[in-house]
Structures are given as structure tokens and as C-alpha cells.
Amino acid sequence: MPLTLYNTLTRRKEEFKPLTEGAVRMYVCGPTVYGHSHIGHAKSYVSFDTIVRYLRYIGYKVTYIQNITDVGHLLGETNEGEDRLIKQGKLEQKHPMQIAEEYTKSYFDDMDTLGVVRPDISPRATGHITEQIEMVKTLLEKGFAYEVNGSVYFDVSKDKEYGKLSGRSTEEVESGTRVDVKSEKRHPNDFALWKKAEPEHIMQWQSPWGMGFPGWHVECSAMSMKYLGETFDIHGGGMDNQFPHHECEIAQSECATNKPFVRYWIHNNLVTVNGQKMSKSLGNTCLLKDLSKTYSPYVIRFFILQSHYRGTLDFSESAIGGAEKGLERLLNTVREVKKGLRLAVSDSNSHKPINLDEYRSRFTDAMNDDFNTPQAIAVLFDVSREVNGLLAQGQVSKETLTSVDELFTELGGTVLGIIPQQLDENHSGEENIEHQLMQLIIDVRAEARTQKLWSLSDKIRDGLQQSGIALEDKKDGATTWKRVK
RNA sequence: GGCGCCGUACCCAAGUGGUAAGGGAGAGGUCUGCAAAACCUUUAUGCAGCGGUUCGAAUCCGCUCGGCGCCUCCA
Numbered sequence: 001m002p003l004t005l006y007n008t009l010t011r012r013k014e015e016f017k018p019l020t021e022g023a024v025r026m027y028v029c030g031p032t033v034y035g036h037s038h039i040g041h042a043k044s045y046v047s048f049d050t051i052v053r054y055l056r057y058i059g060y061k062v063t064y065i066q067n068i069t070d071v072g073h074l075l076g077e078t079n080e081g082e083d084r085l086i087k088q089g090k091l092e093q094k095h096p097m098q099i100a101e102e103y104t105k106s107y108f109d110d111m112d113t114l115g116v117v118r119p120d121i122s123p124r125a126t127g128h129i130t131e132q133i134e135m136v137k138t139l140l141e142k143g144f145a146y147e148v149n150g151s152v153y154f155d156v157s158k159d160k161e162y163g164k165l166s167g168r169s170t171e172e173v174e175s176g177t178r179v180d181v182k183s184e185k186r187h188p189n190d191f192a193l194w195k196k197a198e199p200e201h202i203m204q205w206q207s208p209w210g211m212g213f214p215g216w217h218v219e220c221s222a223m224s225m226k227y228l229g230e231t232f233d234i235h236g237g238g239m240d241n242q243f244p245h246h247e248c249e250i251a252q253s254e255c256a257t258n259k260p261f262v263r264y265w266i267h268n269n270l271v272t273v274n275g276q277k278m279s280k281s282l283g284n285t286c287l288l289k290d291l292s293k294t295y296s297p298y299v300i301r302f303f304i305l306q307s308h309y310r311g312t313l314d315f316s317e318s319a320i321g322g323a324e325k326g327l328e329r330l331l332n333t334v335r336e337v338k339k340g341l342r343l344a345v346s347d348s349n350s351h352k353p354i355n356l357d358e359y360r361s362r363f364t365d366a367m368n369d370d371f372n373t374p375q376a377i378a379v380l381f382d383v384s385r386e387v388n389g390l391l392a393q394g395q396v397s398k399e400t401l402t403s404v405d406e407l408f409t410e411l412g413g414t415v416l417g418i419i420p421q422q423l424d425e426n427h428s429g430e431e432n433i434e435h436q437l438m439q440l441i442i443d444v445r446a447e448a449r450t451q452k453l454w455s456l457s458d459k460i461r462d463g464l465q466q467s468g469i470a471l472e473d474k475k476d477g478a479t480t481w482k483r484v485k
Numbered sequence: 486g487g488c489g490c491c492g493u494a495c496c497c498a499a500g501u502g503g504u505a506a507g508g509g510a511g512a513g514g515u516c517u518g519c520a521a522a523a524c525c526u527u528u529a530u531g532c533a534g535c536g537g538u539u540c541g542a543a544u545c546c547g548c549u550c551g552g553c554g555c556c557u558c559c560a
Binding site: 084168242270281307312326333336379382385393457473 | 487488489490491496497498499500506507508509510516517518519520521522523524525552553554555556558559560
């Protein structure tokens with residue numbers, strides 16, 4: 001099955017064919033850095049990260065660009081709204097650039113924790129003012145924009161195709177838009193390319209139209225085309241950005257170049273919390289820094305990838321708790337496989353083979369079908385069940401274990417990022433003091449058990465449980481330990 | 486008001502024309518001093534409801550009910 005993906009532009013699943021054979025040029029709208037990242041950011045960027053990882057896994061050379069918005073993203077009505085970073089700066093009594101710096105770092109910290117592979121380029125809007133001005137000049141020259149009192153607006157009426165992404169006609173948009181009587185725009189749906197800055201506005205640059213700052217939409221067009229060319233393969237972002245942000249990007253880009261802007265538009269759906277939309281105004285945002293106090297980043301990733309990127313993800317304690325147990329089940333198998341690899345002395349004569357190629361192809365079929373990660377994960381659980389069964393019967397050879405380990409590392413680790421490279425094993429780092437102490441405790445308890453001092457051995461086990469360490473007595477008499485929450 | 490999405494077991498969640506994946510929770514069993522883990526068995530004659538198309542529908546069409554999103558800041 002060839003790779004197919006749902007293209008918002010055509011509202012269909014389409015076979016993916018990049019412009020250049022073997023290479024993919026991809027752009028995803030990054031965060032506006034004025035606050036810490038929340039579970040919604042995680043869903044978005046983990047989803048796109050998994051897409052990038054998978055594209056690379058199947059052999060594409062991917063150039064992945066994700067911007068950092070540090071200027072021009074206004075609150076509320078485009079004309080009156082305050083710049084988010086300036087507002088946050090006033091709140092924290094810091095320069096907007098300091099806000100940008102701090103929250104950019106915070107964003108990357110959170111994403112690194114989640115195992116999100118860094119984009120190849122993370123361009124900042126403030127670092128590309130020249131490119132944005134050039135684009136606005138082009139649009140003015142071609143007659144798609146007009147200047148009013150030091151600000152430049154895109155003239156939506158000049159673009160016949162405006163609305164093709166979100167499926168709205170300009171009339172429809174107009175009827176639903178609050179009309180600002182004081183607006184200097186010719187039409188309510190025209191949008192700002194360049195805004196005149198009042199003298200007290202901290203973020204402003206010299207332009208042909210006087211001191212000002214770029215509109216929010218223009219940064220993505222200018223920066224994506226600078227690094228990926230006038231037409232590129234994939235543009236992604238959250239569904240909430242489909243309109244107006246992406247619609248405006250298409251309009252200004254295609255009018256400026258007279259070429260198709262993007263071939264495949266991918267939009268990921270949003271996170272709800274207990275069935276309700278998560279938003280700043282409702283105050284139910286769930287910050288990653290808080291969430292990761294309770295859950296491992298792998299659990300968060302697993303939780304996200306267990307639902308499809310185009311579906312909403314409902315966050316609740318019970319849902320992520322269930323995910324935590326599910327992932328633990330998968331990781332248990334991986335641990336057992338690694339342990340079996342270390343202990344297996346020679347190949348058993350009675351071992352049963354596993355058809356790993358079939359699992360592999362089921363996995364890629366799932367991923368090729370619009371990145372169906374829930375189904376891909378289900379395949380890993382199927383592998384897990386079969387392997388567990390064979391391990392329990394001792395019917396698995398070292399070669400098979402090696403292949404199974406590779407499969408988990410590749411599909412669960414490299415592609416999905418839900419299986420850690422270094423599993424927390426009691427055999428790793430045998431030189432460290434923690435391991436030595438644990439071994440001592442286990443030995444003492446074993447002695448107690450030999451003497452059938454059950455209350456003493458249970459006291460040790462219960463005590464360790466309280467401290468977040470679980471003991472498991474295996475059939476062969478050995479006792480293993482692992483951390484639990 | 487306009488545009489769009491969704492409704493699958495106790496919960497989460499795939500499947501979009503060929504007879505219901507996977508995970509959690511529950512029940513029974515194997516193993517164990519007891520646990521835990523693991524394994525086996527089990528839990529939707531049915532996919533919001535009602536009609537229609539079809540040899541055949543959760544899947545396509547129509548209507549009804551219910552939930553949600555965008556249009557205004559958000560990934």
C-alpha cells in the first residue's frame with residue numbers, strides 16, 4: 001500500500017508524491033512563544049514529529065521547518081488587538097524579546113522531553129523582517145494589496161480563490177465577521193500584511209510605509225518559501241489555524257508568486273479536557289510541565305498516538321491512567337525480551353518462529369493509511385502477546401529475540417518514540433550503588449523466604465512498594481525490581 | 486445565522502461496502518507461600534434512532550435526536 005494522506009485542500013485521502021523524488025519539504029506552524037506549552041501543543045507537535053519520523057523511516061530525506069512566532073500575533077480584533085508578547089512582557093515586566101527567549105527555551109525543553117525531534121530550521125519571525133517586507137512590496141506592486149495610513153492590507157476581493165482551503169466564500173466570511181466600524185480596511189475580511197506602529201510600540205521596524213511590524217500571516221509565507229521554495233510538499237498545523245491563518249497564507253503566497261503554494265495540507269485536531277474544549281479563556285489548559293510531574297513523557301506520547309491525529313483527543317485522568325498501564329504492558333514485553341537476550345545460553349531445539357515480516361507490513365500498512373498510529377500501536381501489542389506467550393513457554397530462540405528487539409526498537413522507538421532506548425532495568429549499571437543496595441535487599445528477603453518468614457518478606461516488599469519500587473518473584477526463583485509510580 | 490466534524494462495549498479508541506482491531510476496567514482459570522507480572526478464556530447478533538440503496542451497510546443516501554468545533558485569541 002502506498003503512503004496516502006488526508007489533504008485538507010481536497011478533502012480526500014490522496015497518494016503522497018513529493019515534488020522531488022525521495023525528498024520531502026515540509027513546514028509546520030510553530031508556537032507563538034508567550035507562555036508554557038500545554039497538552040494541545042504536545043498533540044500537535046508529537047503528531048507532526050511522528051509523521052516526520054515515519055517519512056524518514058520509509059526513506060525520504062525530509063527538510064522540516066517549524067517557525068517560532070515572536071512578533072505580530074495579535075489578540076482580539078486585528079486592528080485593536082495587542083501583540084501577545086508585548087502583553088505578556090508587561091505582565092512579567094520584561095522586554096518582549098526576553099519573553100520570546102524564555103518561552104522559546106521552555107518550548108524546546110518540553111518538546112525535547114517528549115522526544116520530539118528538532119526541526120531542521122526553526123526560523124524566528126523577527127529574524128525575517130526583510131523577507132516579509134519584500135513580500136508585502138511584491139503584493140503591492142501586483143495590485144493585491146493597498147496601503148492605508150502606514151498599514152498595508154491584503155485585498156481579498158482581488159483573489160478569486162480565497163476560501164478554497166476552508167471552504168468559505170468571501171461573502172460567507174463577511175456575513176459571519178464582526179464589522180469594525182472604525183476599520184481602515186476596505187472589506188472586513190481583508191487582513192493586515194503590515195501594521196503601522198505607534199511610537200510607544202516596543203516592537204517596530206523601518207519599512208517603505210514607515211515604522212511598523214509585520215502581520216501574523218505573512219511570516220509563515222515568507223519563511224516557508226525562503227527555505228523550501230515557492231511550492232513545497234506539506235504544510236501542517238492545528239485545525240484552528242485552518243481559517244483564517246492558512247487561508248491567508250495561501251492567498252498572499254499564490255498571489256505573490258502565481259504558483260501553487262502547498263501540495264498537501266495536514267491539519268491535526270484539538271484536545272478536549274473532560275469533553276470540553278481546552279482554551280485559555282476557559283482556564284482548563286493542562287501544562288506539560290505539570291503533567292510531566294505525574295506521567296512519564298513516553299506515557300504522554302503513547303496517550304497522544306493512541307488516537308488518530310485528525311480526531312479530537314479527550315484528556316482525562318482516567319484516560320491517561322489507562323494509557324499508562326497499557327504502555328507498561330508493552331514495555332514489560334520489551335524488558336522480558338532484553339532479559340531473554342542476556343540469559344539465553346543457546347538456541348532451543350523446540351523454538352517456534354515468529355513471522356515478524358507480517359507484523360512489520362501490517363505496521364507500515366497502518367502508517368501508510370494517513371498515519372494511523374492507533375492501528376500501528378495495536379500491531380505492536382499483537383507482537384507483544386505472541387512473544388509473551390512464547391517466552392512463557394521458553395520456546396523462543398536468541399535469533400528471534402534479537403529480531404523482536406530490533407522490531408520494537410525500530411517501530412516503537414525510532415518511528416513512534418514510545419519505547420525508550422534505555423529501559424529502566426535492574427541489570428543496567430550494575431556498578432552503581434542503587435543496584436547493589438537493591439540486590440542486598442533482595443538477597444536478604446530471599447533468605448527470609450527460604451525460612452518461610454512470610455511476614456518479614458512481605459514487609460520488605462510492601463515497604464519497597466511504598467517507596468515506588470515493585471518486586472516481582474519469578475518462576476525460576478529470581479526476584480526482579482522496577483520503579484513504579 | 487453560515488461552514489464543518491462526531492456519536493462504535495463500563496471507559497479510551499481503530500475500522501468507512503463483505504460480516505466488529507487494540508488498550509484500560511471487570512469476571513473465571515493457570516502459575517505463585519501470598520502478591521505482582523505473564524499466559525489462557527470471557528465481556529457489542531451489534532456500531533445514536535428511523536427509513537432507503539445493495540446479494541450484503543457500522544461503513545453509501547435521506548431524515549430525526551444528541552455532542553462538539555470553526556467563523557473572534559488559542560496547537
